[in-house]
Amino acid sequence: MKRRASDEVFVGPWFDRRKLLQSAGLAAGLAFLPMFQVDAAPLRYGLKPLQLDAGVWMLAGVDEAISSDNGGAIANITIFDTKDGAVVVDTGPSKRYGLELDAIARQLTGKPVARVLLTHFHPDHVFGCQAFASEALAAPQGVVEGLKQSGEDFASAMYYLAGDWMRGTEVVLPAKAIVSGHEDIGERRFRYVVLQGHTPCDLAIFDERSGILVAGDLAFLDRAPTTPHADLKDWHASLKQLGEAQFSRLVPGHGPSEKDRRGLVQTGEWLSMIEEKITEAFDRGLSMTEAMAIPLPSWAEKIALSRYEFGRSVMHLYPKLEDALWPRVDTRSN
């Protein structure tokens, strides 16, 4: 292949930021990287807690795709105050985010973080773990397995998408395994429900004292759900189970926290809609890129990132449909 040695200096968008940011030669490299932006002030997420109840706060993620503008801070994070210390649900997209989260949790509760719970293994929820003591980190075994398998690939993708925000971020595996049941931390009793559907292992957390249900990415609201590791049938079943619970307030993985069940209902409707639309496009013989362009119902088009996530879902679901629905046509199969 023809490759000029001088290609190395064409950095535009074409270079591996993860390697670059991790490499000791960064300073030397900068001399040749005029397009690489160096911010004078260090990047800061500037997290603003939103109080949901007495001793309960949410850090709202933005309704955007992961980018170098938002540093990957797209998921909701929840903080509970207990007598024994703060309880944090999910840790955000980067080490930098985790450090800011730790500082905010200490500031809000006046105590160190006693427990960190991870709802699932996706990078926008787990890459702040380095900021916390490893014995405080807890997740269902399935989440740990997911991180073992995909953590490194997620890290590379995050470095590519979010850039400098990711500096120093590494995969951390939680030490404590969670199973369905309950755990008392200080005066609060947390009920853990290990479910599946958004990923092969999703944790929902119910705080009995406030009545708040933290659904992780099993629920999205006014922001299109993501499906890279989804099993739609399992997801619907999990939504049904959560829908039967009594709760005072729902914290979805993405989108606003509300007192009703709109997050559960809308997530279910979105999943049914994409399955119907994608199956129909597949059945008409459209290729993936053609299917990505079909119109959606107007209620769905209004949801943030609807086209972006619909396109992703086409890429996730099409190979499964090709495997399941097309007949064998090779001559030796006859």
Next chain:
Amino acid sequence: MCLSRSSFAIFAAVICQYAVVVAPAQADSPKDPMNSPMWEDMREAFIGDASYQFDPRVKVIVPEVVENQAQVPVTVDARSLPGVQKIVVFADLNPLPHTLTLSPTAAAPFISFRLKVEQATPVRAAVLTEDGTWHVGGKFLSAAGGGCSSPAMARNKADWSLTVGNTRGRAWRQADGLARFRMTIKHPMDTGLAKGNIPAFYIDNVMVRATSGKVLAKVEMREPVSEDPTLTLMVRLPAEDRAIQVDSHDIDGNEFSSKIDVGWKQSQLNTRELQEMHP
């Protein structure tokens, strides 16, 4: 001081280069709209000295986000251009830029397939029309790296060789009279760039024929086409034909044949029906 022979040669070469490279750029060599550092090499490799233009009628469609660098869906659509003879698809910054070449003998100048990308890159199609001009279209694909140097998924399975060549697919008669088919052939499509000394091993030739044996389309594939190549094409199948014949071979000489029925009605496919037909 007298100019040495070698200095003169260099001087002459510089002048010549100036004349060859710069002069045509001012005269009739169009500027790459994507400003890729590899464009001149690509032009030399795929177009040579023939005349060319960047042409919006050549549409290259890629997703705005890529999660799986080993399976990036791409569509090349040159149906707005008359007299298309050949479509060459390449990705400037892939270690192996040439991806595939479609000769749509009796087919629409259209192809959908999936691509491995090693890093973010322009994805382009150079389309040759009857008048001998190349029309170039492209789109910048934003992606993290690794698609070409990762081993095929099949390499994780001990019995992958048993399923090589297994083909699934379906065909549809379109309202415009063309027969559209989509198919996927089990094949690792090894690039030769993955660790572990796995040599290149890929399907390099796909021939699409009518029942009479007449060639409707030819697709020459290269390493960057994704594992288990999945193609969408539209061919001018004679009205009386009931099936599309697809014959392919890989660079080790393995041959694969399939026959895709065109009698299927749209929107009436369900899994039970399929199970009854193919238990």
